[in-house]
Amino acid sequence: MDYFLTEEQQMIAETAREITDEKIIPRRAELDEKNEFPTSILQDMSKADLFGIFIPEDYGGFGGGCFEIVLALEELSRGCVGVATSYAASALGIFPVLIAGSDEMKQKYLPDIASGEKWAAFGLTEANAGSDASGVQTTAVLDGDEWVLNGTKQWITNGGESQIYTIVAITDPAKGARGASMFVVEDGDPGFSYGKKEDKMGIRSSATRELIMRDCRIPLDRLIGRKGTGFITVMKTLDVSRPGIASLGIGLGQAALDEAVIYAKQRVQFGKPIIAFQAIQHMLADMAIQIEAGRSLVYSAARHIDAHPKDMSKASSMCKVFATDMAMKVTTDAVQVLGGYGYMKEYPVEKMMRDAKILQIYEGTNQIQRNVVGQELNKEYA
Ligand code: COS
Numbered sequence: 001m002d003y004f005l006t007e008e009q010q011m012i013a014e015t016a017r018e019i020t021d022e023k024i025i026p027r028r029a030e031l032d033e034k035n036e037f038p039t040s041i042l043q044d045m046s047k048a049d050l051f052g053i054f055i056p057e058d059y060g061g062f063g064g065g066c067f068e069i070v071l072a073l074e075e076l077s078r079g080c081v082g083v084a085t086s087y088a089a090s091a092l093g094i095f096p097v098l099i100a101g102s103d104e105m106k107q108k109y110l111p112d113i114a115s116g117e118k119w120a121a122f123g124l125t126e127a128n129a130g131s132d133a134s135g136v137q138t139t140a141v142l143d144g145d146e147w148v149l150n151g152t153k154q155w156i157t158n159g160g161e162s163q164i165y166t167i168v169a170i171t172d173p174a175k176g177a178r179g180a181s182m183f184v185v186e187d188g189d190p191g192f193s194y195g196k197k198e199d200k201m202g203i204r205s206s207a208t209r210e211l212i213m214r215d216c217r218i219p220l221d222r223l224i225g226r227k228g229t230g231f232i233t234v235m236k237t238l239d240v241s242r243p244g245i246a247s248l249g250i251g252l253g254q255a256a257l258d259e260a261v262i263y264a265k266q267r268v269q270f271g272k273p274i275i276a277f278q279a280i281q282h283m284l285a286d287m288a289i290q291i292e293a294g295r296s297l298v299y300s301a302a303r304h305i306d307a308h309p310k311d312m313s314k315a316s317s318m319c320k321v322f323a324t325d326m327a328m329k330v331t332t333d334a335v336q337v338l339g340g341y342g343y344m345k346e347y348p349v350e351k352m353m354r355d356a357k358i359l360q361i362y363e364g365t366n367q368i369q370r371n372v373v374g375q376e377l378n379k380e381y382a
Contacts, residue, residue: 001292003299012068015048016075025077029084031205032351033235035197037161038083038205039053044118053097054091057108065306066240066376070247070298081206081355084251086119088244089157089206092363093120094310095237096166096182097317100225109164109184123159123167123185123211124149126236131368133168133176133234138213140169147183147223149191149216159209160194162214165188168230184222191216202354238364239312242320243302245363249327249356250298254292256327256334260284263338263347272336283337287330294323317369324359325366331356347369356371 031038045051053068055061062068068251069091076084084175094113097105112118127253129135136190138151148170154158165185171372185192195210215296251285261284264275301315331353342349 001296003295008062008064008126009071012064013071013075016072017078019048019050020075020079023179024083027344028080028083028205029348029351031080031348033204033345035086035199035204037105037207038086039161040088042082042119043116048088048311051090051116052114055094055110055114059106060114060210061110063300065302066243067190067299067302067306069244070302070350073244074251074254074295074298077248078255080205081252081352081359084248085203085358086158086161086204088248089121089240090119090329091160091244092237092241093122093158093164093166094235094375096122097184098225098253099236099240100182100229100233102225104221105184105224113164118165119158119161120164121156121162121211122237123153123156123165124274125154125156127154129228129243131365134180134231136168136180137168137172138167138180140171140181140183142220143217146217149183149185149213149218151213152195153211153213155198155208156211157206157208158213159198159207161207163191164213164222166214166224168234171227171230173329175228177231178210180234182224182230182233183218184224185211185213185216185218189216189218201357202351203358204247208310216266220374239316242316242363242369243298243305246294246298246319246323249323249359250295252290252326252352252356253287253294253323253330254358256331256349257284257287258293259347259349260287260334260337263341280337283333287333290326290330294319294326313372317364317372317376321366321369321373322363324356327356328353329358358367 023044052061053064057063073084097109140149167183167185170179171181191214193212198208231361264280265273267274298319301319304315305312334349335353340346
């Protein structure tokens, strides 16, 4: 279907597609098996200027928005959701600075992100703060002309690989969600270290580590925006980033469908290629219908978010749920079409099915997304 992309948008998709075909697909099985971070592929993405697409022109980027990120991520995830997640997590990590940072802070951090010289990561989740984002226990206390941070962040994508971390910490425990603030912590800051790399079911090429802050001292100007606005910045950040996760579901679903159709045309049973059987055709048709419906919703939601930054939540959560539930179903069906071969590591669909599961969990479980949509409906019909 024609989604009427501008020339620039087509170029973004083509650039990401080339990286996927030439750099990601040939290495994805090896990266998955070795649990290896795709450093050189991310460097190739930097050279191709992919990290600049979501940074404003004033700070060295191309001034694209949520829609442009979605286009890039859809192509990258066709190759490997782990690699695409590493790219997406850098965008997620720098969004708080884009959303709430001062001009000085943007001047300091954004050009390095745009050039791909530095990567970012987002530090919200803790052992007791997952779906309940306001349950953060990491603290930040003023001591003279420094903030002192204490706490441990868990399951942080790009942890240990990035140079810039946006961290949620409690500055006023009595104020609940309004007592949270956000800070930039840099790799090498005193008292800042990393835990072990996690061994995951899927997206194994992405790196997931703890961030440990023990009397981590940072200068005053690392506070993002105003004290006490951290929770709102987190919510706005997730509103902008969730369509990116949705687009990972679209690229992944498309890749699984491609594999399933190619296989179904080649595999002969009962004297015919199995695509000739209606049982298989209907499965493939349902996969294609769900992917295209998801793509339409994700593109519309991303365009809506770029045009209406004050009204993002419902569109963002709707597309995240639809596209990622779809990706789980479509990758599972792709394994089914390939049968015993689909279950073997020799074919890429078993990895696709493993990679799909996290999409329903990270950046807000799909249960939380349904809560957000439900709460918005409640407000609309008040
Ligand atoms: N944009 C701006 N402000 C928002 C907002 C949004 N999308 N969502 C909530 N807020 C504001 C509310 O208006 C409220 O402000 P007031 O104090 O002025 O009333 C404040 O934030 C608290 O909101 P609420 O009471 O709805 O917060 P809850 O603690 O109930 O949490 C959910 C809401 C569950 C939606 C939130 O915790 C969430 O998104 N959880 C999932 C977190 C997540 O994605 N984790 C994955 C790891 S991060 S990669």
